[in-house]
Amino acid sequence: MRPRVAIVYNKPVPNQYYDKVEERAVGSILDSVEAVHHALLESGCSIVRVPLLPPLEQLSKNLKNLTADLLFNLFEGFAGYPETEAMVPKIASKLGIPYTGCSSEALSLALDKARTKAILEEWGIATPRYQLLNPETIDKFHLSYPCIVKPCRQDASHGLSENSVVDEFAALEKQVELISNIFGREVLVEEFIDGPEFNATIMGDSKYTVLPISEIDYLLPAGMPRILTFAAKWQPDSLYFQGTEVVCPAQVSDSERKGITKTTVAVFKLLCQEGYARLDMRLDGEGQLNVIEVNPNPDISPDSGAARQAKAAGMSYAQFINRIVELALDKGSR
Numbered sequence: 001m002r003p004r005v006a007i008v009y010n011k012p013v014p015n016q017y018y019d020k021v022e023e024r025a026v027g028s029i030l031d032s033v034e035a036v037h038h039a040l041l042e043s044g045c046s047i048v049r050v051p052l053l054p055p056l057e058q059l060s061k062n063l064k065n066l067t068a069d070l071l072f073n074l075f076e077g078f079a080g081y082p083e084t085e086a087m088v089p090k091i092a093s094k095l096g097i098p099y100t101g102c103s104s105e106a107l108s109l110a111l112d113k114a115r116t117k118a119i120l121e122e123w124g125i126a127t128p129r130y131q132l133l134n135p136e137t138i139d140k141f142h143l144s145y146p147c148i149v150k151p152c153r154q155d156a157s158h159g160l161s162e163n164s165v166v167d168e169f170a171a172l173e174k175q176v177e178l179i180s181n182i183f184g185r186e187v188l189v190e191e192f193i194d195g196p197e198f199n200a201t202i203m204g205d206s207k208y209t210v211l212p213i214s215e216i217d218y219l220l221p222a223g224m225p226r227i228l229t230f231a232a233k234w235q236p237d238s239l240y241f242q243g244t245e246v247v248c249p250a251q252v253s254d255s256e257r258k259g260i261t262k263t264t265v266a267v268f269k270l271l272c273q274e275g276y277a278r279l280d281m282r283l284d285g286e287g288q289l290n291v292i293e294v295n296p297n298p299d300i301s302p303d304s305g306a307a308r309q310a311k312a313a314g315m316s317y318a319q320f321i322n323r324i325v326e327l328a329l330d331k332g333s334r
Contacts, residue, residue, distance in 0.1 A: 002044040003069035003329065008088055008099075009033050010075050011051035032074050032301040039321035040072070052088075054078050060091050070328055071099040073297065082111055082154055085297075100328040102275035102296035109271060110294045111153050113188050116271065123270055125263065126290045128190040135177045141169070146192040148227065149175040151183035155295065157230040159183050162240070165192050165225035193290055194226055195283035198250055200264045201298065201306040203323060205274040205331055210261045211309035215250035219243045228280075246305065248312050259289055272296050274331055276324060278306060300324070 009029050033049060040047050048068065052059055052075060063071070071092050077085035090104035110116055120127045129143055132152060146167040151159040159179050166172040172189070179187045197216040203209050218226040220243040232240035252260070264279045271277075271294055278298040281289050300306050302317055310320035 006068035039318040212249040212312035214248040
């Protein structure tokens, strides 16, 4: 008998934190909900949709009252409060309800980019040199240019633009102040690596499957930093959107594929352990693979990178979603 599945997600609401383009990005969760719903129907599941709204106190009550065998967790946190993304698996664990994807600990950790990088460094996994800075501590900057300036606790490329890569102090100071004012006091500044960029999706619990690797191919005008900006994901009329292509499977050598796969598994075992995640990586000038981002519970809408990689592995979208469900049920039965 197929399980009763509750698709849990954050209901998009207007918020002064986002501009109109960012509201479209936040609202894209509904595309994932619709696609997952149809995929689960195709697999014979019975389904209920559970849109979640603040306050946090109500979230626990909503989940406690569900009659479902499984929570399909598409919750990305409440608008303006990305740290709330970890609440659904945390509450589900307390209630003893199986859920898809990664644990609350993995989600919380990945959202803290500086802490994640510190753990990677501790375990000998290459990641770009970095500092946490704010407008008052900018004089303590000691990295080598060029650098990239990012929000410390955001995802979905929020805060990344053509101005994010800086090569002198005045630009660094301006960007740190901007990002600090919009996204929170502490800002992540990294030494920028401009080499080939790859990402890989991994799924599993004790046994791991790394889906076919993607490479980001930048076809941008001279002078535009080769980074996956917010515009590249959400603004079809932008140069970044039109000049950013994804090649999957990536055209890499066997040794490069093995290195990317080995790194993906090592990082997933270290930071996530179970569920599914996407790793973003770049090669530096010496050919060293550096981990740029760790993304537990990444976008799995039909046009996402994860779904593209699943298709390259020979999986239909319904099979991809069903595999996510199977992993969650296996975890729940242990």
